[in-house]
Amino acid sequence: MDKAILITYDKEDAINEAKGLCEAAGYEVVHIIQENYLQKPKYGISLGILEKLQEIADKIRPDVIVFDEILKPSQNYNLATELQREILDREGLILEIFESRASSAESKLQVKLAQLRYEMVRAKEKVRLANMGEQPGFMGIGKFEVDVYYNDIKHRMQTVKKKLLKAGKQRELHRQGRKRMGFTTISLAGYTSAGKTTLFNKTTGETRTQSNELFTTLSTTTRRIIINQEPALIADTVGFISKLPAYMIDAFKSTLEELTYSDIIILVIDISDSQLELKKKFASCMRTLDELGVKKEKIIFALNKLDLIKEDQINYKRELLNLVENEKVVLVSSKTGENIKQLKELIQNTIINQNPYKYKKNEMEGVVDKFGN
Ligand SMILES: Nc1nc2c(ncn2[C@@H]2O[C@H](COP(=O)(O)OP(=O)(O)OP(=O)(O)O)[C@@H](O)[C@H]2O)c(=O)[nH]1
Ligand SMILES: [Mg+2]
Missing domain, CATH: 3.40.50.300 (P-loop containing nucleotide triphosphate hydrolases)
Incomplete structure (x- = not known):
């Protein structure tokens, strides 16, 4: 089983739910960091905690660090760069669970759509940063590539949406049938x-x-x-x-x-x-x-x-x-x-x-x- 360090809130119910989510996604939680506040602008956590996390991660060598809050793409990037490990925020974690659970054709499409939207938000951020000229090579990609990447996601989303629409119409017909009866x-x-x-x-x-x-x-x-x-x-x-x-x-x-x-x-x-x-x-x-x-x-x-x-x-x-x-x-x-x-x-x-x-x-x-x- 893949190992995870979990960063979550300092509340019992939050810890239990976050652990449940990690387990559902197939991770064994080997260490938990509990904090009152997880929305600091740069890393979500404070610099002090980041240092502590670095030490623990070096020792434990987890496969992933789960962050039980929704991270902005820039925060995710900052954390990943500092820690040199994969960072999975709450949304990403839920998406992984959905992906592993989806069995019907329709739920697979729905998960695909959610994943593409997740990527889309991140792509938008990349485009924004590239346009500002602040980080022309954000995550190693230039403006042109970012545009191509963004348009590709958009295109894929349209395809999935069309298929879902079709499935939705099928449902609608079923519904009407049931109503008639x-x-x-x-x-x-x-x-x-x-x-x-x-x-x-x-x-x-x-x-x-x-x-x-x-x-x-x-x-x-x-x-x-x-x-x-x-x-x-x-x-x-x-x-x-x-x-x-x-x-x-x-x-x-x-x-x-x-x-x-x-x-x-x-x-x-x-x-x-x-x-x-x-x-x-x-x-x-x-x-x-x-x-x-x-x-x-x-x-x-x-x-x-x-x-x-x-x-x-x-x-x-x-x-x-x-x-x-x-x-x-x-x-x-x-x-x-x-x-x-x-x-x-x-x-x-x-x-x-x-x-x-x-x-x-x-x-x-x-x-x-x-x-x-
Ligand atoms: N003691 C007790 N356990 C229950 C009862 N109802 C459900 N459970 C347990 O609660 C857990 C979750 O039950 P599920 O029926 O899978 O819950 P669900 O709402 O369908 O969950 P998802 O499909 O994950 O959204 C299982 O371990 C059940 O055995 C109950 O009335 N009493
Ligand atoms: Mg159920």
């Missing part, structure tokens, strides 16, 4: 590792891979379930993570778009997380859903991993998320199956409320049936 569509959303796939498996009897590694799921799978004696479709989706840059959400748009068109979103929340983590992840999920244009009324909150917390913690944690008054909350354990029935009932009631006419009519028909025959 009157299926209610339900999507599972939530932070990575919240338990979406476990819940999906529990409700559908499927056996998709669930794991405590981050970003286990990268593509959307849809299955039929019966709610209210009628078939509905439920989809498992890619997880969210904080500080996921907008362009990455954008790259995964066609997959995440399913959320925009779903009748119901089950937002899966890991209620066993620490207060801080819980709040941060929740805010991050709500922001992402908002960015995707998901209406609040469609969201059902599934507070998952109930088996891992004590009774007296429950209300406190609901309060923390401002979900005490909310009626669309259900506490579940996807592992033990506890309260899955309640979740289904909540889904059912939400569907009925969304289509009062349809279900009124069915009820009436039921009455006629009973008494008419």
